[in-house]
Amino acid sequence: MDVLMRHCKTHKLPTILSRTFLKALKRSHINCATHTSPPVSPPSKPTIPTPRVSRLFQPSNLREGQEGGELTCRSQRLMLQTGLIHPSNPGCFYYLPVALRSMEKLVRLIDEEMHAIGGQKVDMPALCSAKLWKTSGRWELMGKEMFRLQDRHNAEYCLGPTHEEAITELFASQSTVSYKKLPLLLYQVTRKFRDEQKPKFGLLRGREFYMKDMYSFDISEVAALDTYQSVCRAYGRLFDRLGLNWVQVQADTGNIGGTLSHEFQLPADIGEDRLLVCQNCGFSANVETMEPGQTHCSQCQTGVLSETRGIEVGHTFYLGTKYSQVFKALFVNASNEPSVAEMGCFGLGVTRILAASIEVLSSVDAICWPGLIAPFQVCVLPPKKGSKAQEATRISEDLAQSLGNSLANLKGEVVLDDRTQMTIGKRLKDAKILGYPYVVVVGQKALEDLPIFEVLRQRSGETMFLSKEGLVDLLSRVETI
Incomplete structure (x- = not known):
């Protein structure tokens, strides 16, 4: 105010004008000081629309009761029947929306475990230069399984079946x-390509698939083996969180190379790998690494080895300097001198885990998902159109919307089966085949003064009758990813 008064005097403004101006300014100043603007409300979170079964793109590729000569395993038949996948060409599939939801959850779970041990996610080119593979000596070693091609300049490339060469060149740069x-x-989750001679078992043995591959660089053999064990423990935690029965077995290093290797196997009759397991000490090995006909355990010396079959879902390798020496992947050591890095590589078959979990957990006629990666956690079934309980349709829609938005763990996890032209029984059968962990049936009891909902817990086969409060309490404890 004083500054403005001096300004008026300096510029010789008329006294009346200056006094009028200053009085108005003063009143404005007082108003600003005594009257505050109404508080601004924080922006409301957007409401997530409830997915509806009638709108899902989930075409069945298998008629009920159809037997196909190529449907050689449970997971393949169930995934085709329920519209999770659609065949493209031999060994290649479309991943349809419901399956993709599950796979994205699996990737988030893998990310959690890899980040917990210090993993950093990258994305490497699928198109790999033949020069790198020739430098490592694997261009011819990989044989016919590698997809090879030339560009318009006659430069040779391959579609990456694995990325040891690429990651080592990146580090060496x-x-x-x-x-x-x-x-x-460093790790990635990406598509891999292998020209399988006889792709079969759906996603269990394909020509194009998703894999998580991690590569480690260490200062010494001791440090590299410590990293190796750290990744193996992370794999064990991953399979435990999925609720899968798994075994870590001694394995052959194959064309990846190195001096130490283990496979992570899910025991299953459909498995292509033969495993020997000691019931006395727990030692396990792929038959490929054992002497022909060996039946005694070489670890405890007293146990007898029994044979079983398994589906390989993970593989770890201690590579040493096999690639780092060739590509001059160096680091500066504590003496400020260049030194060759010790390496390891670690793979998880993402789409194979998806299919294998269905294979080992499901019944003949119904999918059972690992809880964390079920595409939807809850399915709400309104009454049939024209039934006595039809008035409960609105209650069903409100319930699905409320559960899917008010419970933090169920954001986007509730689906409404709005196909009310079908009976409850038919939709319950579909819900069982698709393996929703929880199914909520909204019927006549939902119209009572104290609404009651029928809740089916699919995995245990348990049926409960709960109030809305009881239902919310139950579902609020469902673990999600």
């Missing part, structure tokens, strides 16, 4: 990496 940055664990 950074010649000043300090030992203080090691161990370095």
